[in-house]
Amino acid sequence: MKRIIVCVKPVPDPKHWHKVSMDPVTMTLKRAGIPSIINPLDKHALEAALSVRDIRGGEVVLLSMAPPFATSNLKEGLAMGADRAVLLSDPAFAGSDTLATSLILAAGCQWIGDFDLVFLGNFSIDGSTAQVCSQLAEFLHLPNVMHVIDMKWQENDKIIIIQKIEQGYVKLEATLPVVLSVRKELNKPRYVPFTGILAAESKEIKVLSNEDLGVDSSSIGLEGSPTKMAGLELRRFERAKERLAGSIEEIVAKLADKIYQCNIS
Amino acid sequence: MSSNGCKGIWVFAEQRGGELHGVSLELLGKANELAQGIGCAVTAVLLGHNITSHAKTLVNHGADIVLVADDPLLKHYRVLPYSYVIEYLIKEYQPEVLLMGATAMGVELAPRVAAKLKTGLSAHCIDLKLDREGKLLQVVPGWEGGVIATIACPAHRPQMATVMPGIMRALSPTEKTGQIIEVKVSLTDKNLGPEVLEVKTEKPAGRPLEQAEIVVAGGWGVGNEEGWKTIEQLADVLGGSVGATRPAVDEGWVEEGQMIGQSGKTVRPTLYIAVGISGVMHHVVGMDQSKEIISINTDANADIFEVSDVIVVEDFKKVVPKLIKEIEARQKVCK
Numbered sequence: 219m220k221r222i223i224v225c226v227k228p229v230p231d232p233k234h235w236h237k238v239s240m241d242p243v244t245m246t247l248k249r250a251g252i253p254s255i256i257n258p259l260d261k262h263a264l265e266a267a268l269s270v271r272d273i274r275g276g277e278v279v280l281l282s283m284a285p286p287f288a289t290s291n292l293k294e295g296l297a298m299g300a301d302r303a304v305l306l307s308d309p310a311f312a313g314s315d316t317l318a319t320s321l322i323l324a325a326g327c328q329w330i331g332d333f334d335l336v337f338l339g340n341f342s343i344d345g346s347t348a349q350v351c352s353q354l355a356e357f358l359h360l361p362n363v364m365h366v367i368d369m370k371w372q373e374n375d376k377i378i379i380i381q382k383i384e385q386g387y388v389k390l391e392a393t394l395p396v397v398l399s400v401r402k403e404l405n406k407p408r409y410v411p412f413t414g415i416l417a418a419e420s421k422e423i424k425v426l427s428n429e430d431l432g433v434d435s436s437s438i439g440l441e442g443s444p445t446k447m448a449g450l451e452l453r454r455f456e457r458a459k460e461r462l463a464g465s466i467e468e469i470v471a472k473l474a475d476k477i478y479q480c481n482i483s
Numbered sequence: 484m485s486s487n488g489c490k491g492i493w494v495f496a497e498q499r500g501g502e503l504h505g506v507s508l509e510l511l512g513k514a515n516e517l518a519q520g521i522g523c524a525v526t527a528v529l530l531g532h533n534i535t536s537h538a539k540t541l542v543n544h545g546a547d548i549v550l551v552a553d554d555p556l557l558k559h560y561r562v563l564p565y566s567y568v569i570e571y572l573i574k575e576y577q578p579e580v581l582l583m584g585a586t587a588m589g590v591e592l593a594p595r596v597a598a599k600l601k602t603g604l605s606a607h608c609i610d611l612k613l614d615r616e617g618k619l620l621q622v623v624p625g626w627e628g629g630v631i632a633t634i635a636c637p638a639h640r641p642q643m644a645t646v647m648p649g650i651m652r653a654l655s656p657t658e659k660t661g662q663i664i665e666v667k668v669s670l671t672d673k674n675l676g677p678e679v680l681e682v683k684t685e686k687p688a689g690r691p692l693e694q695a696e697i698v699v700a701g702g703w704g705v706g707n708e709e710g711w712k713t714i715e716q717l718a719d720v721l722g723g724s725v726g727a728t729r730p731a732v733d734e735g736w737v738e739e740g741q742m743i744g745q746s747g748k749t750v751r752p753t754l755y756i757a758v759g760i761s762g763v764m765h766h767v768v769g770m771d772q773s774k775e776i777i778s779i780n781t782d783a784n785a786d787i788f789e790v791s792d793v794i795v796v797e798d799f800k801k802v803v804p805k806l807i808k809e810i811e812a813r814q815k816v817c818k
């Protein structure tokens with residue numbers, strides 16, 4: 219195995235989501251001051267990469283497109299066991315939609331070079347689009363498989379992949395290089411060992427700007443993204459909003475009445 | 484194709500193992516509504532092998548045209564050949580809009596097609612509209628309580644969107660005539676990617692959540708597995724199904740298939756009981772069409788109360804166990 223790239227995205231910690239709002243102009247999230255965590259599924263992607271390295275060797279490189287604060291998230295990934303990290307950070311990247319993000323990540327993969335596998339989480343909890351795996355693979359001209367819940371190595375570096383679909387699965391046989399996005403069923407991310415935290419301090423986090431990557435500036439950032447924010451509106455609901463009052467016993471009795479009034483019990 | 488220059492609204496007709504996915508018929512329903520506004524044709528794009536018989540079903544559900552690509556290499560869905568064929572057809576016919584289901588297949592295929600064409604794609608839309616210039620407005624939940632956002636793709640074509648199953652309504656099928664066009668595609672010189680060795684699907688046991696008359700849904704506020712058991716018990720005595728928010732699924736209290744909202748299921752039961760759910764828009768869009776909504780939440784200002792008919796500001800742990808006993812007692816009296 220040569221090299222395994224793991225794409226990681228810092229996302230706002232869901233515990234603080236009530237503080238997140240959307241910029242009505244750019245439609246990007248306003249998240250200043252909200253702590254970020256590694257997108258949970260990306261830890262499963264990292265675990266997948268580390269377990270491939272455990273049996274087949276190779277180097278595990280973290281790749282993230284994010285503002286500079288993401289170095290703290292990358293450190294956590296390095297503490298989990300990744301060998302080094304590359305952070306793509308440039309004000310010109312801000313506001314990129316999934317297409318522009320994938321283009322930038324593809325440039326990052328090419329900058330790292332010489333890889334056999336790229337792992338991603340199936341989706342991020344803040345965007346939930348699940349679009350980056352296929353778009354990154356397209357820009358790398360590589361095949362991809364999403365919804366990965368199991369993988370087994372064959373001879374000649376072939377991999378048997380189990381892909382989850384509605385009410386079942388598809389069994390695929392892939393050759394390297396390939397881009398894979400994983401679901402949480404695939405594995406259980408390892409705990410960060412104490413020694414890992416110390417080791418992470420001496421591991422490299424290379425920060426690259428678009429000067430290093432040279433992605434066509436008309437295809438990135440807010441301007442270069444084909445999708446645009448078109449408007450925000452408040453949705454109003456016509457509901458009775460009847461608040462039940464009284465002692466718990468009274469509330470329970472009224473609730474039961476309401477349920478029976480629906481003519482379904 | 485119509486005279487006003489609109490080159491059509493396309494729906495990807497998803498089939499797996501020869502079975503058409505219901506979301507494709509739902510999207511045809513929506514496509515018809517969009518097309519009526521500006522008077523242009525609705526086209527279904529059907530890929531596979533020996534699947535031509537579905538073309539008639541698609542016509543009867545509102546497709547004016549069905550493009551059929553039938554090839555042994557397309558028998559099993561694979562992202563590479565499927566995206567080649569769709570890219571080719573789009574370049575050939577230049578549609579304005581392409582809609583796909585946000586299914587396991589759709590979420591893998593749609594972004595790959597969008598990347599090939601360098602066009603925009605919005606995921607998990609909860610509604611779609613066309614303005615007079617033919618601009619597709621893609622509606623998604625915003626972040627703050629009650630906010631809905633609209634996304635557009637003004638400068639690139641086709642305008643692409645994915646929609647979860649169960650959100651749009653299919654037209655009831657009527658006998659119609661449509662144009663069925665067989666298209667020839669050559670895939671022999673292409674890298675087709677991973678080989679499909681096996682496809683296994685099972686019919687789900689029990690009634691799907693979407694068809695339940697009563698849904699008892701729990702959220703993060705349920706707190707732990709023990710709390711979750713009371714949610715299940717309440718659903719049980721009422722003969723309903725259990726629903727959930729994303730945090731409850733992430734905690735592992737409940738299966739992902741029970742998640743309700745933008746990236747989960749859309750339900751329209753007669754009665755929806757929300758327990759320990761704050762009412763974030765991402766969740767609300769999956770349940771706000773319920774007939775009667777009862778919410779239990781400790782926070783008197785919870786957003787969920789805005790969409791509720793009956794409001795209980797209480798700790799669910801004090802209310803739900805007693806409610807279960809009360810319902811059981813009433814059921815005994817009735818018998």
Ligand SMILES: Cc1cc2nc3c(=O)[nH]c(=O)nc-3n(C[C@H](O)[C@H](O)[C@H](O)COP(=O)(O)OP(=O)(O)OC[C@H]3O[C@@H](n4cnc5c(N)ncnc54)[C@H](O)[C@@H]3O)c2cc1C
Pocket residue numbers: 235343344345346347701702703704705727728729730731742743744745746747748758759760761762763765766769779780781782785797798799800
């Ligand atoms: C792009 C995107 C897509 C998403 N898709 C979905 C989706 O499809 N479905 C979904 O559900 N979420 C989705 N989410 C997540 C969503 O934004 C919210 O985070 C989630 O719905 C909140 O779930 P919750 O109400 O259970 O948790 P919280 O928001 O944490 O609310 C918990 C509530 O419980 C109440 N509570 C606490 N203790 C008690 C008690 N003892 N008794 C009664 N009440 C109590 C609290 O007052 C609070 O209101 C999505 C997010 C994004 C960004």
